[in-house]
Amino acid sequence: MPDNPTDEDFLAVVEAIRRQDATLSPLGAGIIAAISQRVTEDSRTFAGLFGIAHALVLREINLLCGPQAPIEIVRRDARTQRTHLKLTVKGNVLMAGVLDLGGIVAK
DSSP: OOSSOOHHHHHHHHHHHHHHOTTSOHHHHHHHHHHHTTSOSBHHHHHHHHTOOHHHHHHHHHHHOSTTOSEEEEEEOTTTOOEEEEEOHHHHHHHHHHHTTSSOOOO
């Protein structure tokens, strides 16, 4: 992707992620795309950028974490519930498959 991805570029990555893993919701794929494309790496910023309630983002993050999950929690601020994330090995493998689909080029 270009250094400053457009909305269309970002949505293309989200759709490509969903094609790779049909079990992911659009929100879950968006979170993974945001982390992988360095749009944001925390829950509160993601919620603000996309106009989504932080509680919904946190719920989705909980679904995306765990054994063999695409993301993991790096740290969480107890006061604000801001959750910092990174891709796991599974998340990186998922993104490698997405970026190999052609037309989507990594930074």
